[in-house]
Amino acid sequence: MTVNEHTTLVLGGTGRIGRRVTRRLVERGVDVRVGSRAGEPPFDWEDSSTWAGAFAGVRSAYLMYYPEVDWPGAADAIGAVAGLAVDAGVRRLVLLSARNQDEATRCEDAVTSLPVEWTVVAPASFNQNFDEGVFLEPLRQGCWPCPPVTTPNRSSTPTTSPTWWWPRSPRTGTSARGTS
Numbered sequence: 001m002t003v004n005e006h007t008t009l010v011l012g013g014t015g016r017i018g019r020r021v022t023r024r025l026v027e028r029g030v031d032v033r034v035g036s037r038a039g040e041p042p043f044d045w046e047d048s049s050t051w052a053g054a055f056a057g058v059r060s061a062y063l064m065y066y067p068e069v070d071w072p073g074a075a076d077a078i079g080a081v082a083g084l085a086v087d088a089g090v091r092r093l094v095l096l097s098a099r100n101q102d103e104a105t106r107c108e109d110a111v112t113s114l115p116v117e118w119t120v121v122a123p124a125s126f127n128q129n130f131d132e133g134v135f136l137e138p139l140r141q142g143c144w145p146c147p148p149v150t151t152p153n154r155s156s157t158p159t160t161s162p163t164w165w166w167p168r169s170p171r172t173g174t175s176a177r178g179t180s
């Protein structure tokens, strides 16, 4: 385990998204700790006794909830972990959120209300879904597996895609200590 005050914790760091985030950070010389049940120390969303150890000595963290941010209890879990992180001295949190889902905004509020620098990213779908993820097999069968994506940002023409499919631009901010 590597611990110094510049350590960045990447939750889900062994997964499809987290592996890429981890690799990019390592390439930039960042000291990265992988946060997952297989991490060292382990981090398990379902076992709060693992949380403090995973965040010890961490300065920044990429928060990725599993299985989904719209999962029941996700906002409470994210709020508890993010609060523990801030109390442990983490100064910057990045939350992987999701498309336009009401439940996702509760998860975002749980982070953006904390006294910490934060960034929320809310993609529609990562490229790797198409080359190693759930969309690969349908594509191989000649089927386009997604609704047509026409976002308000990219076109003024009426869209036929459901609003939940639209990605949102990343947003970033800092909440002052003591505000909600």
Ligand SMILES: NC(=O)c1ccc[n+]([C@@H]2O[C@H](COP(=O)([O-])OP(=O)(O)OC[C@H]3O[C@@H](n4cnc5c(N)ncnc54)[C@H](OP(=O)(O)O)[C@@H]3O)[C@@H](O)[C@H]2O)c1
Pocket: 011, 012, 013, 014, 015, 016, 017, 018, 035, 036, 037, 038, 039, 043, 044, 045, 046, 064, 065, 066, 067, 068, 069, 096, 097, 098, 099, 123, 124, 125, 126, 129
């Ligand atoms: N793909 C997209 O386009 C997209 C877009 C927005 C959001 N997301 C969300 O991003 C998340 C991760 O996606 P992915 O494709 O990277 O998933 P993935 O490849 O299945 O990886 C899941 C990661 O979560 C960890 N994990 C699983 N259960 C855990 C638990 N109980 N506690 C702690 N860590 C746990 C796994 O590591 P261990 O097994 O070692 O614990 C692994 O690192 C999902 O919630 C997904 O909905 C995906």
